[in-house]
Amino acid sequence: MDTRTNISNVLVIGSGAAGLRAAIAAHEAGRQVTVLGKRLRKDAHTVLAAGGINAALGTVDPEDSWQQHFADTLREAYLLSDPRTVEIMAREAPDAVLELAEWGCDFARRPDGSLDQRYFGAHTYRRTCYAGDYTGRAMLHTLADHAAALGMTVLENVYVSRLLVRDGTCFGAYAFDIGSGERTVFLADAVVLAAGGHTRLWRRSSSRRDENTGDGMALALQAGCRLADMELVQFHPTGMVAPEEMAGTLVTEAVRGEGGHLRNADGERFMQRYDPQRMELSTRDRVALANYTEIAEGRGTSNGGVWLDISHRSKDEIVEKLPRMYRQFLESQMLDISAHPMEVAPTAHYSMGGVVVEPQDHSTDVEGLFAAGEVAAGLHGANRLGGNSLVETLIFGRRAGAAAAERSANLEVSLRARSVIADAQADLDGLIREGEEFARPLQRALRDALWEHCGVVRDEEGLNEGLARVADLREAAGSVDVRPTSEGFGDLAHALDLRAALLTAEATILGAIERRETRGAHIRSDHPDLDERLRVNLVVRCGREGRLETSRVPVPEVPEHLRGWLAPADELDVEGRLLE
């Protein structure tokens, strides 16, 4: 089969919010940009995001400030985030959101025309802007339309199987078209990796099939990057329980933000026992553990869930503020949520770890390679606040795109290696063959293994079993049957998804074993307490013979000018400064 060549200044892998924002920034800096994704242009995973995006605009609660947003984020991350990244996010969020509104994003507004803001869990003030519960879709469409208006095209159904790296410098990517199988060598001065997370690796997941399979993390790891904190996976407290094919599908936090109550099968509002102050608006890790515990201790529903009830709000309000949820339950269960409670249970939702990046420009360990969005580590620590990841995609997508453009503009010579391209080609050729195994059942087995051995609550014995299971599945994956069909090269994409998933699963379990403590979303039944000595980022890299090696990296200090904001509220004055 012929191989085409595509040459640009900046290649962006991923057409979700982070990829599109990066591409727009690189284009605006005058560079020629190629953007691609493995799904359709307006169907990247970002489209699923529901409840909202954070910015301390203070339109509803004028007392809010970027410093308070910084403090809420870092405190609830159990101090594992990089404070420099958090500071950039909190400072730049208002401009990022207002810019998107200016580009036509249909955020909900107040009667005076300012953006409305709702509560999300563990935020001190209302700072989450929203477009009903279709915020991700509104954002993605705005970004895609803006990119199109600038004359940019997004390549669809293109699967990147390898980053091209020579002497520690990335010079492009190798890819194929999922429909036709046509191969393309994408050559570029700089590459932005914005390929999303890895939460489709768990049996119950809020992602759809064939996305969030850890591709970006696996590509980066193989290219020579480090991954950090892969074990820190956010389990959202409220995923659907039934019907089986919808199990794990998200029930947005906006339901609780709009006043939803959680009850067990005895009718008890059980958050009273777990976080009496914040109740349902506690942090995700606490609410997820509360739901998990109620179910595990026999106070759940017969289907293994708890009840989430918003029926005390009027139908009009529900339809206006939670249109997707209203429709989701009506269509899948014939359930009117304005009259009846929803049955929910925890679901794997967000990768807080990922590729190690520099806070300012999101450059990685590999020269010429940048990473932004859910694929990157650094912002969320051990517990992501709802609404922070959408704003992360805009801010760090823009920064990564601008930095990639700058590198391209300043590059004297770009060196490429034929042998590296030939290796990538041989790798794909080697995968297309007859075999006794199929990718789909192995993917399912992996999802079961992670749910069982590396789920909401973990212990050393189970994690080691999980690791052994991953090794068995890797062996089986070595003889997966991959052949083109009348529909194209979907089998090849599934085999690569599986390969990426196995690698990121191993990195995740290794981190989970190493983190012998309970911190945020990482709950170890055999180490139930937080261990101050483990206030470190756990880093994984590909060592000799491709073996994964872990190490510990200290978390950077909180800058002096922001320390006061992290103290308990009763030690602060009204402006958040430490009381003398």
Ligand SMILES: Cc1cc2nc3c(=O)[nH]c(=O)nc-3n(C[C@H](O)[C@H](O)[C@H](O)COP(=O)(O)OP(=O)(O)OC[C@H]3O[C@@H](n4cnc5c(N)ncnc54)[C@H](O)[C@@H]3O)c2cc1C
């Ligand atoms: C149901 C749900 C609701 C959410 N709600 C919110 C919310 O209300 N607020 C909030 O802040 N966050 C929310 N999140 C999280 C947020 O949506 C994501 O973190 C964010 O959208 C990630 O954007 P991204 O651009 O980094 O990646 P994605 O949107 O995941 O895009 C990844 C891109 O990479 C491409 N790609 C992946 N692998 C390859 C490959 N091998 N080759 C080529 N292309 C590839 C994909 O096709 C896609 O284009 C939610 C998440 C879910 C699942």
